[in-house]
Amino acid sequence: MGIPAPELTAIYCRRSAKGDRQQVTVNRQKRLALDDCKKLGLIVQGSYVFIDNGASAWQRNRKRPGWDELIAACKRGEIKHIVCYHPDRLMRQPRDLEELLLISDEFGITLYGRVNARDLQNPDDRYALRIEIAHACRASDDASRRLRDKFQEKVEAGYYHGSRPYGYTTNGMKIIPAEAEIVREIFRRFIDGEGKGRIAADLNARGVPTVKGVGWTETTIRVILRSRHVAGINAYHGEEIGVGKWPAIITRTRWDFARELLTFRAAAARAEQAKRKAPRSYILRGLVMCGKCGTAMTGCSGTVYRCTRATRQNGTKCSRSMQAGPLEEFVQDAAIRLLENLVIGPARARTGAVEAAEKAIEDDERQLAELHDMWISKEIDTAEYRQDRRTIQARIRENQKKTIVRVKSPDAVADLIGPDAKTKWKALTDERKNSVLRFLFSAVIISDGKMVRFPNGVDYGRIEIEPNEIA
Numbered sequence: 001m002g003i004p005a006p007e008l009t010a011i012y013c014r015r016s017a018k019g020d021r022q023q024v025t026v027n028r029q030k031r032l033a034l035d036d037c038k039k040l041g042l043i044v045q046g047s048y049v050f051i052d053n054g055a056s057a058w059q060r061n062r063k064r065p066g067w068d069e070l071i072a073a074c075k076r077g078e079i080k081h082i083v084c085y086h087p088d089r090l091m092r093q094p095r096d097l098e099e100l101l102l103i104s105d106e107f108g109i110t111l112y113g114r115v116n117a118r119d120l121q122n123p124d125d126r127y128a129l130r131i132e133i134a135h136a137c138r139a140s141d142d143a144s145r146r147l148r149d150k151f152q153e154k155v156e157a158g159y160y161h162g163s164r165p166y167g168y169t170t171n172g173m174k175i176i177p178a179e180a181e182i183v184r185e186i187f188r189r190f191i192d193g194e195g196k197g198r199i200a201a202d203l204n205a206r207g208v209p210t211v212k213g214v215g216w217t218e219t220t221i222r223v224i225l226r227s228r229h230v231a232g233i234n235a236y237h238g239e240e241i242g243v244g245k246w247p248a249i250i251t252r253t254r255w256d257f258a259r260e261l262l263t264f265r266a267a268a269a270r271a272e273q274a275k276r277k278a279p280r281s282y283i284l285r286g287l288v289m290c291g292k293c294g295t296a297m298t299g300c301s302g303t304v305y306r307c308t309r310a311t312r313q314n315g316t317k318c319s320r321s322m323q324a325g326p327l328e329e330f331v332q333d334a335a336i337r338l339l340e341n342l343v344i345g346p347a348r349a350r351t352g353a354v355e356a357a358e359k360a361i362e363d364d365e366r367q368l369a370e371l372h373d374m375w376i377s378k379e380i381d382t383a384e385y386r387q388d389r390r391t392i393q394a395r396i397r398e399n400q401k402k403t404i405v406r407v408k409s410p411d412a413v414a415d416l417i418g419p420d421a422k423t424k425w426k427a428l429t430d431e432r433k434n435s436v437l438r439f440l441f442s443a444v445i446i447s448d449g450k451m452v453r454f455p456n457g458v459d460y461g462r463i464e465i466e467p468n469e470i471a
Helices: 026-040 065-075 094-107 123-156 177-191 196-205 218-226 252-277 324-341 352-376 382-402 421-426 430-440
Strands: 009-015 049-053 081-084 110-112 117-119 233-236 239-243 288-290 297-300 304-307 321-323 441-446 463-467
Touching: 009 026, 009 065, 026 049, 026 081, 049 065, 065 094, 094 123, 117 123, 177 196, 177 218, 177 252, 196 218, 218 252, 288 297, 304 324, 321 324, 324 421, 324 430, 324 441, 324 463, 352 382, 430 441
Parallel strands: 009 049, 009 081, 081 110, 288 441
Antiparallel strands: 110 117, 233 239, 297 304, 304 321, 441 463
8 A cells, every 4th residue: 555645644542441451542543553654654734633532332322423524534535544543443333434435436445453454345355344244233232232221230239329419428329418418498489389480490599509510490499309218219220120229308199199299290380381371262253343444353462352454554554442351341241131132023223324324325325426426527636536435335335234234143152142141151151252242232332432440540431332243
């Protein structure tokens, strides 16, 4: 093999676990690799030395920044020779090798170890590497299995395995009295009804440290309350397997009660949150009309009915609104009184609003005729005539809607009619209430009114309810 150019050579060093003294340190791997480069006549720039210290190549989800940077440089065609202590330092998963072989197919890469060199484009070397990496992967699997078995045996024997739990020493087997008092305090305050956030805030204000020395939060309080360790419960992978050999800080009965409280309060909090997020039901939808411009008023912001022209910017903007709660109560009271006293008989006389609309239509039709005569006699031009005609015709259409007599059969509300209508009304869903209100009334018009003020600040004189004809 020829000697490569200096800029095309890289060194990779990795050590799986910082606490494993049997492994060669990354500093020693780097020195040995530099010695090998010197013997091979290779010169390596400092930016092409890639290191992963304490990063496993066997665990599939473990991040290896050094490996990722090396692969990126290879994909850019900057690396043709890689020097490492042994191929298993570089790779312990077949997929890593296959990724490197794929890149080598395009750029041609030679891998150097302490024993030999592997040309990644040579079929025999590729075959040998695949066997070596498969063997390394199997060795890692075996070591992992033995380690898991060791941990399981330890736990099944009643000993603790894991990070230091609050209230106990590092090995989890002895109580730290000061921390144990905090654990008891947390359980007592929580069971007495105090919230996790308030407990955490108080502990922070008192300067009480957590296991990691950071501030208390609702999450850390929840961890303490859910910890099986403080109740002396031995668990492995989330499953209880017996009683631990360490002393308990909290009795099992008290711990079980706290867990039940956690579940109950969490469910209540979720229900309350869902209730707050649920959209408000506007039971007068489709009924409320603006008395100023004749358009609909819709529910918005959860508190008011507002004219749909509120956002217009073309000169027709209307800001008329009314509080939803008082308006709905007023209309519902009117509906209940009507249902309590509803008598089925001949159709009632037309309302004053219908008669007023019919008169307005007559006036507008007369005005249309006069407008036409003015256009014929050339007193106004065609553009002015068309614009005024459109305005008058639109007014006529709106008034025609008000003259439609709605005659309805009482069968739809027969189950609500009578002296107990109020009681029955309370049991209705919002959908049924809206349906009944639309049956009883044709419109709820919000106008200027007489500005009669009530104690709650609502001017009920602005509300005009138009009933439907029921026969």
